[in-house]
Amino acid sequence: MPDRPTLTTPTAVLRMSPVALLAVLFTVLGLSPAILADPALFGWLALAPALAATWVLRARTTADVRGLRVRGLWSSRTVEWERVSGVRFARRRSGRFGRFGVAVLTDSSELRLPCVTFRDLPALALASAGRIPDPFAALAATEK
DSSP states (O other), X not given: OOOOOOOOOOOEEEEOOTTHHHHHHHHHHHHHHHHHHOHHHHGGGGHHHHHHHHXXXXXXXXXXXXXXXXXXXXXXXXXXGGGEEEEEOOSXXXXXXXXXXXXXXXXXXXXXXXXXXXXXXXXXXXXXXXXXXXXXXXXXXXXX
């Protein structure tokens, strides 16, 4: 049987760069003298780099034609595109959600999108099959 080309919908997996683990490594190296000097007193300091490494390896937002799958440090959640009314970003880094995007749901609740920044909107638009607009493509169309 001849091979037929299959049309697959793209999936966008947005996560932290593994290079962020270097910061965790340097934190461990910086804390190790205190932890090794008195483990009973400073041993709890090892939790911070362990949590940071877990966040870097676990946190991600996956988008496809079905919806969004959000994975944080402690939990996961799946939301269909029909429940998403838009995506917004804070004007400043300081704020409840920091620099990551927020999906605004149809019931006016918000869902934090870990690892999704404004520059990730083209990938999110492609994976959502146009449900999330690509502002860069719209800008390029108006400039022509």
